[in-house]
Amino acid sequence: MRMYDLIYKKREGEELTTEEINYLVKGYTSGDIPDYQMSAWNMAVFFQGMNARETADLTTAMAESGEQIDLSDIGGIKVDKHSTGGVGDTTTLVLAPLVSSTGVPVAKMSGRGLGHTGGTIDKLESIPGYNVKVGMEDFIKQVNEIGVAVVGQTGNLTPADKKIYALRDVTATVKSIPLIASSIMSKKTAGGADGIVLDVKTGKGSFTPTLKESKNLASSMVEIGKEIGRQTIAVITDMNQPLGKAVGNALEVKEAVETLRGNGLEDMEKLCLTLGANMLIIADRVNDFEEGYELLKDKLDSGEALQQFKKLIKAQGGNSQIVEDLSVLPDADYKIDVVSDKSGYISGIDALEVGLTAMSVGAGRSTKEDEIDSAVGVVLSKKHGDYVNEGETLAVLHLNDKSAEEKAVNRLKDAFVIINKEPEKSTLIYDTIK
Numbered sequence: 001m002r003m004y005d006l007i008y009k010k011r012e013g014e015e016l017t018t019e020e021i022n023y024l025v026k027g028y029t030s031g032d033i034p035d036y037q038m039s040a041w042n043m044a045v046f047f048q049g050m051n052a053r054e055t056a057d058l059t060t061a062m063a064e065s066g067e068q069i070d071l072s073d074i075g076g077i078k079v080d081k082h083s084t085g086g087v088g089d090t091t092t093l094v095l096a097p098l099v100s101s102t103g104v105p106v107a108k109m110s111g112r113g114l115g116h117t118g119g120t121i122d123k124l125e126s127i128p129g130y131n132v133k134v135g136m137e138d139f140i141k142q143v144n145e146i147g148v149a150v151v152g153q154t155g156n157l158t159p160a161d162k163k164i165y166a167l168r169d170v171t172a173t174v175k176s177i178p179l180i181a182s183s184i185m186s187k188k189t190a191g192g193a194d195g196i197v198l199d200v201k202t203g204k205g206s207f208t209p210t211l212k213e214s215k216n217l218a219s220s221m222v223e224i225g226k227e228i229g230r231q232t233i234a235v236i237t238d239m240n241q242p243l244g245k246a247v248g249n250a251l252e253v254k255e256a257v258e259t260l261r262g263n264g265l266e267d268m269e270k271l272c273l274t275l276g277a278n279m280l281i282i283a284d285r286v287n288d289f290e291e292g293y294e295l296l297k298d299k300l301d302s303g304e305a306l307q308q309f310k311k312l313i314k315a316q317g318g319n320s321q322i323v324e325d326l327s328v329l330p331d332a333d334y335k336i337d338v339v340s341d342k343s344g345y346i347s348g349i350d351a352l353e354v355g356l357t358a359m360s361v362g363a364g365r366s367t368k369e370d371e372i373d374s375a376v377g378v379v380l381s382k383k384h385g386d387y388v389n390e391g392e393t394l395a396v397l398h399l400n401d402k403s404a405e406e407k408a409v410n411r412l413k414d415a416f417v418i419i420n421k422e423p424e425k426s427t428l429i430y431d432t433i434k
Contacts, residue, residue, distance in 0.1 A: 003027065003037045010044035018057045025061035029160040035167055042164070042173040050178035055220060056227030058178070062186035065160035069109070069136070069192035074143050076105045077283040080193035081275060082184060084208070084217070086201045087355035088242035092120045092150065093256035094264075094272045095279070097308035100148035101299045104283040107143045108150045109157075109191050112365075121152045126250040126330055126374035130318030146311045157190045180207075181220035188230070195231040195282035197275055198222075202430060203240035205351025211236070211430060218433045233278045236430040237271060241349040241384050244268040248363040248377015248398060250329040257323060260306040265383070267428050273297060274429060330375035332398035336405055338412045340388045347384070348417035354378055354395075357411045361397065361404045376400055378412065384426045388418065 001023050009016060016024075024041065027033035050058065071078050079099075083089050092110060100106040110120035121132045132152040134142070142149040161183050168174045188196045198221055201207065202214035218234035225232025244265050246255040259268050277292030286292040299305045306323060314320040322328045358364060362373035381393045388394060394416050397408055 003033050003041070007037060007040045007044055010041060010048055013048045015051060016054055016057075018053075021054065021057040022061050025058070025065060025160045029065050029163060038164065038167055039171045039173075042168055042171060042176070042179065045178060046173045046176045049176075052220075052223040052227055055178045055182050056224045059182040059185045059189060059224050060228055062158050062160040062164070062182060063189040066158055066190065067154055067156040068190050069154070069157075071107055071140070071192035071194075073140050074105050074107055076103075077194045078105055078107050078192065079195045079197060079279045079282045080108065080188055080191060081197045081199065081279060082188055083199040084184070084201050084206065086239040086243055087205045087351040087358075088244045088247045088252065088255075089199075089201075090123070090244060090246070090252040090256045090259075090268065091199065091272050091275060093123060093253060093309075094259050094268070094305075095276050096148050096150050097260065097312055098272060098296055098299060098305040099276045099279050100146075100312075101305045101308040102280060102285055102295055103147065104280060104285050105143050106148045106150075107139065107192070108148075109153045110150060111153050120150065122372050122374075123249045123252050124150060124316075124318075126253055127313060127318040127322055128328060130313060131316045134316065142315050146308075146315055148308065148312050149316070150312065151316075153191075158186045161186050177213075177216050177220050180217060181224055185221055185224045185228075185230075185232075189228060193230065195279075196221075196225060196233075197278045197282065198232065198234040199271075199275055200234050200236045201239035202236055203238055203351065205242065205355060206239040215431065215433070218431075222433050231282050232434075233282065234433040235275060235278060236433070238426060238428050238430070239351050240426065242351050242354050242380060243271065245380040245383070246377065247354055247358040247379075249372060249374045250331070251375075251377045251379055251398060253322070253329060254326050257306070257309070257326060260300065260309055261303075262300055267383075269300070270428060273300075278432070332375040332377075332400050334397075334399040334402060334405070336397040336399060336409060337393045338395045338397060338409050339391050340394050340416070340418065341390065341413070342418055343388065343390045344418040344420050345422050346382050346386050346388060346416060347419045347423040349380070349384060350415040350417075353411060353415035354380070357397075357408050357415065360411070361399050361401065361408050373400055382416070385423060387422075 200218040208214040280292035363377040
């Protein structure tokens with residue numbers, strides 16, 4: 001078998017066999033296949049695509065290239081949730097305690113962020129004392145004892161995907177649906193989940209800005225799930241404005257607590273209940289979506305989900321007092337009101353620009369080596385459809401470095417589109433694909 005032949009076949013739009021895909025992944029991971037040949041193959045896939053079976057084979061080969069987590073010692077059906085990335089996406093911090101409060105185990109491994117803000121692990125580390133480095137034995141024990149754990153990913157999951165993605169990143173082949181789908185699903189498969197709920201973002205602040213792209217990606221991942229025997233549901237959700245109101249690590253933890261208290265914004269609560277209801281369906285905890293939605297709403301209203309979050313924090317060494325007292329979390333030195341220059345209705349908020357503004361003041365990383373400032377970020381005061389008066393606050397910047405203020409204020413102002421006529425109501429959930 002030669003890599004040249006695999007490149008040629010894919011360039012001509014032909015289908016690769018399972019054996020050929022395994023050869024390709026193993027050869028590149030081991031270093032036997034050079035970067036230039038893998039780059040050529042990635043580009044051939046970019047233009048010619050892959051069918052569902054090929055994409056599933058690529059997913060499995062990448063999952064098997066490194067460590068695979070065995071969660072069989074945890075009772076029940078283990079359901080993972082993955083978001084394709086967004087701005088103000090705090091859902092895991094709400095969903096983990098919310099879903100586990102119904103008796104469904106949540107054994108979640110999450111990563112750090114590169115971009116607008118930190119990842120779930122960075123956000124949790126803004127809680128004083130919270131330990132994300134938990135050994136596998138203790139991880140499983142914790143889930144069996146309290147029903148939930150959220151920890152950092154192990155170092156050797158899907159090394160093939162890491163190597164292939166790094167190459168795609170510098171060869172303009174990132175935006176290929178089969179390669180994106182197999183990359184995401186390989187990590188979820190290696191993580192040991194029995195089923196997966198995907199939150200596929202669409203809009204300006206997402207990886208797939210058009211609804212068509214988002215539906216294609218969602219469908220591809222659901223098809224992979226069917227091929228590899230993992231029940232998968234994809235929910236396509238809006239990212240034309242930030243989710244909720246907070247963008248920044250400790251700020252998003254505060255918002256998660258407020259949501260679990262029942263004081264969250266409508267979009268954040270609705271999305272968490274929607275994703276959670278689908279997780280309960282896969283876990284066979286409920287018979288249908290409506291039953292799952294109502295059960296989770298009851299757990300939210302009763303305070304059980306909030307108390308589950310407290311158990312999670314305490315179990316991993318964090319200061320669980322934050323559930324009652326948010327002032328325990330890191331707080332920025334400066335809070336700067338960003339005011340509107342005119343009156344009118346908010347017809348758009350550029351989610352990407354809000355995220356990049358938060359990143360510019362220290363809430364995110366531009367390289368893996370960058371340090372995150374947990375306290376800083378942006379809190380929106382207005383959302384799509386709201387009316388704002390001239391001189392009224394659009395958002396509040398949380399800063400520790402005053403030198404970043406002027407540029408961040410101007411950038412944030414430019415992210416808001418203000419018009420005279422009330423805009424149409426925005427859509428939060430576009431579609432569910434099973």
